[in-house]
Amino acid sequence: MAQYTRASGFVGLITLQNPPVNALSAVVRQAIVDTVKIALSDPKVKSVVICGQNGNFCGGADIKEFGGEMTGPPLIPMIHAIEAANKPMVAAIEGNALGGGLELALGCHYRIAHSKARLGLPEVTLGLLPAAGGSQRLPRLIGVPDALDLITTGRIVTAAEALRLGIVDQVTEHNTVDAAVKFALSVAGQPLDARRISTFPCPRPPDSDALFEEAMRKVRGSARGAMAPVACVQAVRAAATLPYERGMEREKELMATLFTSGQARALQYVFFAQRAVGRWSMPSGAGWDTSKPRPVNKAAVIGLGTMGRGITVALAQTGLSVVAIETQEKQLMEAKQAVTSMLERGAKRRGAAPALDRISYSRNIQAVADVDLVIEAVFEDMALKLEVFRQLSAFCKPGTLLCTNTSALDVDELARGTPNPELVVGMHFFAPAHVMKLLEVVYGKRSSPQAVATAMQLGKKMGKASVAVGNCRGFVGNRMLRLYVEQAFFLLEEGATPELVDGALEEFGFPMGVFRMSDLSGLDVGWRTRKAAGQAQPGEASGQSARIRNGSRYSPIGDLVCEQGRFGQKTGRGWYQYDKPGSRVARSDPWLHSFLEQYRARHGLVARSIDRQEVLERCLYALVNEGFRILEDGIAAGPEDIDVIYVFGYGWPGHRGGPMFYASTVGLPKVLERLEHYHQAHPDVPDLQPCGLLRRLVASGSPPVHRWREVIKKLHSQL
Ligand SMILES: CC/C=C\C/C=C/C(=O)SCCNC(=O)CCNC(=O)[C@H](O)C(C)(C)COP(=O)(O)OP(=O)(O)OC[C@H]1O[C@@H](n2cnc3c(N)ncnc32)[C@H](O)[C@@H]1OP(=O)(O)O
Numbered sequence: 001m002a003q004y005t006r007a008s009g010f011v012g013l014i015t016l017q018n019p020p021v022n023a024l025s026a027v028v029r030q031a032i033v034d035t036v037k038i039a040l041s042d043p044k045v046k047s048v049v050i051c052g053q054n055g056n057f058c059g060g061a062d063i064k065e066f067g068g069e070m071t072g073p074p075l076i077p078m079i080h081a082i083e084a085a086n087k088p089m090v091a092a093i094e095g096n097a098l099g100g101g102l103e104l105a106l107g108c109h110y111r112i113a114h115s116k117a118r119l120g121l122p123e124v125t126l127g128l129l130p131a132a133g134g135s136q137r138l139p140r141l142i143g144v145p146d147a148l149d150l151i152t153t154g155r156i157v158t159a160a161e162a163l164r165l166g167i168v169d170q171v172t173e174h175n176t177v178d179a180a181v182k183f184a185l186s187v188a189g190q191p192l193d194a195r196r197i198s199t200f201p202c203p204r205p206p207d208s209d210a211l212f213e214e215a216m217r218k219v220r221g222s223a224r225g226a227m228a229p230v231a232c233v234q235a236v237r238a239a240a241t242l243p244y245e246r247g248m249e250r251e252k253e254l255m256a257t258l259f260t261s262g263q264a265r266a267l268q269y270v271f272f273a274q275r276a277v278g279r280w281s282m283p284s285g286a287g288w289d290t291s292k293p294r295p296v297n298k299a300a301v302i303g304l305g306t307m308g309r310g311i312t313v314a315l316a317q318t319g320l321s322v323v324a325i326e327t328q329e330k331q332l333m334e335a336k337q338a339v340t341s342m343l344e345r346g347a348k349r350r351g352a353a354p355a356l357d358r359i360s361y362s363r364n365i366q367a368v369a370d371v372d373l374v375i376e377a378v379f380e381d382m383a384l385k386l387e388v389f390r391q392l393s394a395f396c397k398p399g400t401l402l403c404t405n406t407s408a409l410d411v412d413e414l415a416r417g418t419p420n421p422e423l424v425v426g427m428h429f430f431a432p433a434h435v436m437k438l439l440e441v442v443y444g445k446r447s448s449p450q451a452v453a454t455a456m457q458l459g460k461k462m463g464k465a466s467v468a469v470g471n472c473r474g475f476v477g478n479r480m481l482r483l484y485v486e487q488a489f490f491l492l493e494e495g496a497t498p499e500l501v502d503g504a505l506e507e508f509g510f511p512m513g514v515f516r517m518s519d520l521s522g523l524d525v526g527w528r529t530r531k532a533a534g535q536a537q538p539g540e541a542s543g544q545s546a547r548i549r550n551g552s553r554y555s556p557i558g559d560l561v562c563e564q565g566r567f568g569q570k571t572g573r574g575w576y577q578y579d580k581p582g583s584r585v586a587r588s589d590p591w592l593h594s595f596l597e598q599y600r601a602r603h604g605l606v607a608r609s610i611d612r613q614e615v616l617e618r619c620l621y622a623l624v625n626e627g628f629r630i631l632e633d634g635i636a637a638g639p640e641d642i643d644v645i646y647v648f649g650y651g652w653p654g655h656r657g658g659p660m661f662y663a664s665t666v667g668l669p670k671v672l673e674r675l676e677h678y679h680q681a682h683p684d685v686p687d688l689q690p691c692g693l694l695r696r697l698v699a700s701g702s703p704p705v706h707r708w709r710e711v712i713k714k715l716h717s718q719l
Helices: 026-041 063-067 075-084 100-107 122-126 134-142 144-153 159-165 176-187 208-223 228-241 244-259 263-276 306-318 329-350 382-395 411-416 449-461 477-494 498-508 514-521 523-532 557-563 590-602 612-633 639-649 659-666 668-681 692-699 705-718
Strands: 002-007 011-016 047-052 089-093 096-098 110-114 118-120 156-158 170-172 298-302 321-325 359-362 373-376 401-404 424-429 438-443 465-470
Touching: 002 026, 011 026, 011 176, 026 047, 026 075, 047 100, 047 176, 063 263, 075 100, 089 100, 089 176, 096 100, 100 118, 100 134, 110 159, 110 176, 118 159, 122 144, 122 228, 122 263, 134 144, 134 228, 134 244, 144 208, 144 228, 156 159, 159 170, 170 176, 208 228, 228 244, 228 263, 244 263, 263 639, 263 659, 298 306, 306 321, 306 329, 306 373, 306 424, 321 329, 329 359, 373 382, 382 401, 382 411, 401 449, 411 424, 424 449, 438 449, 438 639, 449 465, 465 639, 477 498, 477 514, 477 557, 477 590, 477 612, 477 639, 498 514, 498 612, 514 523, 523 557, 557 590, 612 639, 612 659, 612 668, 612 692, 612 705, 639 659, 639 705, 659 668, 659 705, 668 692, 692 705
Parallel strands: 011 047, 047 089, 089 110, 096 118, 110 170, 298 321, 298 373, 321 359, 373 401, 401 424, 438 465
Antiparallel strands: 002 011, 118 156, 424 438
16 A cells, blocks of 8 residues: 655655555555545645655566456556646655656656665566556656666666666665655745656657667577567667657557567566575475574685686675685686686676675685685585595584585485584585576485575575575486487487577577587586496497497487597587687587488488477477476475576576476476377387376366475375
8 A cells, every 4th residue: 555644744755555565556556546646636735755665665566466357546547647746746766666666756757766776677577568658758768778778678777877877866875755855845836847757858869770770689689589678679669769659559569469478477477486486495394484594604615616716706796705715726826816807807897896805715624614604616526525525524613514516416425424414505506606596505315404594595695596406316407407408319319400409499598409508518528427327338339229228218429429529619519510619609510410320320210300399399398397207206396496497597588487387388288298299209218208296287187387386295295
């Protein structure tokens, strides 16, 4: 709702009240309409201030209402009434003014912001556009180029930047409502014609056609099939080329298309999934609501390779003191230089001072003596990690949390090697660790809920989407990825090319297909793991037996490509060819195509025609099927956990909502039917056999994704 009071005798004060972010629900909109009427009809009131309760102006339209039937007064006429008011309307912005919240403020005649306020139009991240007049008012207020930037990216700006751009009229360090009331009194009675943004002409840059074409090219390049960024450009173009009323009509049309597209629903699901993963739980029942994190003020990072350096930067940027430890002098010096320049670059981007003095460097592991938490990031080798953990257990103060950054190793085995296994958790960072948004927090059988809570809180502080998952080979992300990549290899054997597979996946919305991604990350990484597991066997055998491991189909194609020294971009050759080692532009490679032909001939395989639909179904449904197994095994607590991991760590397109959400939109019966079909066609691939949980969900009427947790809970309680 909204509370109406009078301030300083002559100012009507409307306070939005809808915790926690004062979202513009139907009730709030109705209350705004009612209180504005009261203020405008009260002859004693000379001007009006709109503010939000609890230091937060407004987080925008109530996203939860988007799924259902819209009730209550619509936003657009409400904001028009505010703009048309004959008394000065002043927005007092503390905390967040986002989306519809900022659009409401743009309807006011003046905007006063606190120095810590954050303003933006992030609708594009929810698959929408600022359709309460924001796409038409903002360009009129700050010009087309800046409006395009903010609206197409959803970028949130500080009060200082908002002042510089002309979004707000004044920034205060003091009480914002007091400042706004004082300001409102000072402008009472002044003419308002020049303050109604909708009446401003939109400043049109001389080269506006080129500007919009460039903006469209840019969003099409990065949107990967997402509709909202394109619609945002179209809406701003309407602001620049049409009168306000017609621009509003265009905004409405574009919004209607987005609203019913399915992409908005997917992105809004991701928004809530991101929040849901914070409410983590462990199979014991312990979770976020029962486990208190330990305070972490000082942390250590052991091992300053690529991952260790990124983790050091991420920790220092969070405000922690960090001891960065590397035993080799030369590597320590190199790492120090690299960390310094990463921090300096980051600070320059943010316009802040680099956090260089938060880090101390040491060659001595005993420097961990006074830290609260250690993140070990040495080479992925169990014996080496066990030795490091043995030393940490000797030198750390009691209660220090011991985290291992690993993408594959067994967290329980590592914990067993320490006297306090309850203090051990996995923290699977993604490279580059200071940039990538995902963190898998891996709890072992004996990890204490407090240790998990501490790692989860630290992840959140680092700005990561942190997901608590159980311990198994590959955890959640890599366990599912293995099957996706494996299907891509099988498709090559059956007649596909890397270009076909990558083309289908990139058209789906991945930034890179399997093979371009493998070239980027290095083919040798997986080869080393397969060799260690005894799967990759040197030398070329032929016939079917060469393609079987432990009774299941195996493709040695990746191993054979590696045997040629083709490790991807770094060697200038991989699944594609590159101009030179390190170059990034992938070109089709005739060598690879003839290698595939010879391979098929040697193994008696007849190439068949494969279409993009089959590529998608094989790769994506195999991945989704493993996701169901992960849920069945209790490694992830719900589909949201898996979806957040895939959207934030594996390039899954957000507008498709993550793999489990995607499966629900395809329809679980269809996913089941296609998996059954492919399993029948490939009985030597047991992973294609549909998971029991998937069958169970289909048998129980394919409930919507938000109800899967109930089915899984029931399933686990029956075991
Ligand atoms: C015809 C006109 C139609 C449309 C035009 C307008 C469209 C819009 O306005 S769309 C909404 C645009 N706003 C946003 O995208 C902001 C979304 N919110 C956030 O980014 C953040 O929540 C925040 C920065 C405002 C606050 O962050 P933080 O303090 O970290 O809190 P949480 O994110 O954990 O949020 C707390 C709690 O609030 C729920 N919530 C937040 N924003 C909204 C919202 N706009 N509508 C509904 N609910 C919202 C959030 O889900 C959390 O609750 P749960 O933990 O229960 O999920």
